[in-house]
Amino acid sequence: MKKYLLPSLKLTAVFIILLAVLYPILIAAVGKLTPGSGKGETLTVNGKVVGYANIGQKFTEDKYFQGRPSAVDYNAAGSAGSNKAPSNPDYIQIVKDRIDTFLVHNPGVTKAEIPAEMVTASGSGLDPHISPAAARVQVKRIAAIRNINAAALTNLVKFHVNESMFGPATVNVLKLNIALDQLKK
Amino acid sequence: MNNEIIGVIFIYIITLALAIPLGMYIAKVFSGQKTMLGFMAPVENFIYRVCGIKPGEPMNWKQFLKAMLTINMLWFVYGFLLLIFQDKLPMNPDGNPAQTGDLAFNTVISFMVNCDLQHYSGESGLTYLTQLFVITFLQFVSAATGIAALIGVFNALKEKTTNSLGNFWVIFTKSITRILLPISIVIAVLLAFNGTPTSYDGKDSIVTLQGDTVSVSRGPAAGMVAVKHLGTNGGGWFGVNSAHPLENPNYFTNALELVAQMIVPMALIFALGIYIKRRKFSYVIFGVMSLGLLCLLIPTIVYEINGNPLLTQLGIDQTAGAMEGKEVRFGAAASGYWSIVTTIISTGSVNSMHDSSMPLSGMMQMLGMMVNAFYGGCGVGILNYLIYVIIAVFISGLMVGRTPEFMGHKVEAREIKLAAFVTLLSAFLIKGGAALAAYFVAHHAEMAWAVKPGSWLNNPSYHGFSEMLYEFTSATANNGSGFEGLGDNNIFWNISTGIALILGRFLPIIVPVAIMGILANKKFIPESAGTLRTDSWTFGLMTFAVILILTALSFFPALALGPIAEYFSIK
Known part of the structure; x- marks a missing residue:
């Protein structure tokens, strides 16, 4: 083994x-040229940073479009999924409760209109997106609270739908809510 | 939903279209022909000179393995020390603590063997220094170790009779300078432009639109995310790996990371055929492996897009599929595809939480790891496959009543015993480990470990057993993904899976290298009408049958207790 130890040591040091x-420094240098200069792309309102474009936020107030349930409560210091098994009875109960809460906050919506992602936790706990259907199903509630024309809101949602050639269509909840706040003014 | 399935097919075709030229390139690199990266030659020569390596010096299989094991042991010591002192070292902007001894033991082994069990979360369990100097470093060199072992075997198969597997140091160095590093740079740049962070800034604190104050973990992740896939290691910068929106920001990066993790294992299959001048042999291997992929993939995608039957009963709209643990931007089909790719390839990165997959999808993920040779990890996938080939040669030989031969060399008792030993080893480690863990849960629930056995499982009943079975399967197969609900950061799991990791890595490398080294030393027997041709489709099917029978016999009872029972409980 001794014969191999010295080359091992030197080769390890070189690599x-x-x-x-060198490799991460090179990538960091290139990263300076990207949107967000490698620190993560942020979104601002009146010059103040209100969030990261790719990191989901917690929206509990009825006047905002809400995102998905999160196992870490959208605290991006960490990240986690619920890791609940499809057969776990406690988990099924949690989903039932979420459905009931959703129905209470969204009068006039039926169970069959609730998209699955609104009552299931995301993988990262930081999912920034919902589906267009999940945004549309909240329009009635927000229109009533904010006293805005539902058709205008539906249009706003439509404008924020990100179609993808192969992947699912998405709506970035934070971007939508920023636009929603500006719509009111 | 249809476009999501077309998306999956499209990603696979792109992978294949890139893997074929890459395979030709790899064959050229290691046979010493001119390539477009010829300008790296002075760099390599400089490295050889500084390190006192004589590039022309041949190594027999014993010397080759000694070099490989020596440098690996060195990495173990180096990585372990950095991890237990990381709190005192620089580049720790978030003030993260040191790893405990047992966790550091598990972490460093895990990455040394090209696995990523990660019984910690990257945001809080590592510093930027250890992320780069331990994890990223090992992601390169462990992948290069696997490639080097395979190229050594190529060299044994190439010649009629030879003593030499080539020079380990040279093959290892070229794997990094000619393959892993240049392609990683391209992938990392693409990721950076799609939003993966690259700067060394620490955690940020912001006030959200609704007025909450939250922290956002960051760091120079793009370089690591690139090589974690290209080198099939899979260890993520953030806790949830490639489900994290910074680590995998959109559908394009998802496709990119999927291509990246599959491309080298696939290319190596084609490189094999070109390098040893038996192209048909590599087509047959590719065919068998792809058949294996399809057998695991199709049911998984079907179950994931159909959603959870218990949620369907609640009357909600489940057209998006089973969304628990999945991200909206990837959708059910691409998440299901990822879960199979990452388990057959031994990457172990995830873009959805496997613990929340449908029961039979979870079983397909486990089967992918139990076989561990449908494409498989960088270099080691083909080595595992060659073990199955040796067994198939032996069984076919018995069936037709001839002395088994492989590539013009007699396969004798010693080689068969070694191959059989490796196939039995994984069954022993996986089932033995899961049984031991289940024993502690059942009989010693109150043991005073960092996590009590009574609190290990995140889910009850059959699925709880699956969590333990999955963990040992993942460790033995050097995969690294997990049913992450398992409370695994404690001395039992850190040590037991650490041992499974070492045995599951080095024996399946040492044994095939040794077998091929021994075979290459034997007298060459020219092919005749009576030779059993290993490059025929019939023999390919024979190998597939051997894989099927060995896996079914070894693991069916355990799978029946876990995912199969769970499937029938919610049907």
Whole structure:
């Protein structure tokens, strides 16, 4: 083994410099040219940062479009899914409760109109998106609270739908809510 | 939903279209022909000179393995020390604590063996220093170790009779300078432009639109996310891996990361055929492996897009599929595809929480790891497959009443025993480990470990057993994904899976290298009419049958207790 120890040591040292020092520095330098200069893209309202474009936020107030349930309560210091099994009876009860809460806050909506993602926790706990259907189903509630024409809101949602060639269509909840606040003014 | 399935097919076709030229390129690199990255030659020569390596020096299989094991042991010591002292070292903007001894043991082994069990969360369990100097570093070098072992085997198969597997140091170095590093740079840049952070800034604190104050973890993740896939390691910067919106911001990056994790294992299959001049052999291997992929993939996608039957009963709209643990931007089909790709390839990165997958999808994920040779990890996938080939050669030989031969060399008792030993080993580690864990849960629920056995399981009943079975399957297969509800950061899981990781890595590398080294040393027997051709489709099917029978016999009873029972309980 001794014959191999010295080359091992030297080779390790060389590759630490190449892979752990130079490589990330190179990528960081290129990253400066990206939107957000490599620190994560932020969104601002009146010059004040209100969030990261890709990180979901907690919206509990009825006047905002709400995102998905989160196992970490949208605290982006960490990240986690619920890891609940499809067969877990406690989990099924939690989903039932979420459905009931949703129906209470959204009068006039039927169970069959609630998209699954609104009552199931995301993988990261920070999912920034909901489906267009999940945004549309909340329009009636928000229109009533904010006293806005529902058709105008539906249009706003439509404008924020991000179609993807192969993936599902998405709506970024934070961007939609920022636009919603501006709509009111 | 249809466009999501077309998306999956499209991603697979792109992968294949890129893997074929990459395979030709890899064959050129290691046979010493000119390539477009020829300008790296001075860099490599500089490395050889500094390190005192004589590039022309051949190694027999014992020397080759000694070099490989020595450098791996060194990485273990280096990584362990950094992890237990990370709190005192620089580049820790978030003030994260040191890892405990047992956690550091598990972490460093896990990455040394190209796995990523990660019994910690990246946001709080590591510092930027250890993320880069331990994790990213090991993601490169462990992948290069696997590739080097495989190229050593290529060299044994190439010659009629030879003593030499090539020079380990040279193959290892070229794997990084010619393959892993240049492609990683391209992927990392693409990720950066799609929103994956690259800067060294620490955690940010913001006030949200609704007025809550929250922190946002960040860090130079893009480089690591690139190599974690390309090198099939899978260890994520953030706790939830590629489900995290910074680590995998959109459908394009999702496709990119899927292509990245599959491309090298696939390319190596084509490289094999070109390198040893038996192209048909590699087509047959590719065919068998792809058949295996389809058998696992199709049911998974069907179950995931159909959703959870218990939620369907609640009367909600489940057209999007089973969304628990999944991200809206990927959808059910691409998440199901990822879960199979990452388990057959031994990547172990996730873009959805496998613990919340439908019962039979979870079983397909476990089967992918139990076989561990449908494409498989960087280099090691084909090595595992060659073990099955040796067994198939032996059984076919018995059936037709001939001495088994492989590539013109007699396969004798010693080689068969070694191969059989490896196939039995994984069954022993997975089932033995899961049984031991289940024993503690059942009989010693109150043991005073960091997490009591009574609190290990996040889900009751059959699925709880699946969580333990999955963890040992993942460790033994060096995969790294998990049913993450399991409370695994305690001394039992850290040590037991650490041992499973080492045995599950090095024996399946040492044994095939040794077998091929021994075979290559034997007298070459020219092919005759009586030779059992290993590059025929019939023999490919024979190998597939061997894989099927070995896996079914070994694991069906355990799977019946976990995912199969769960499936019938919610049907």
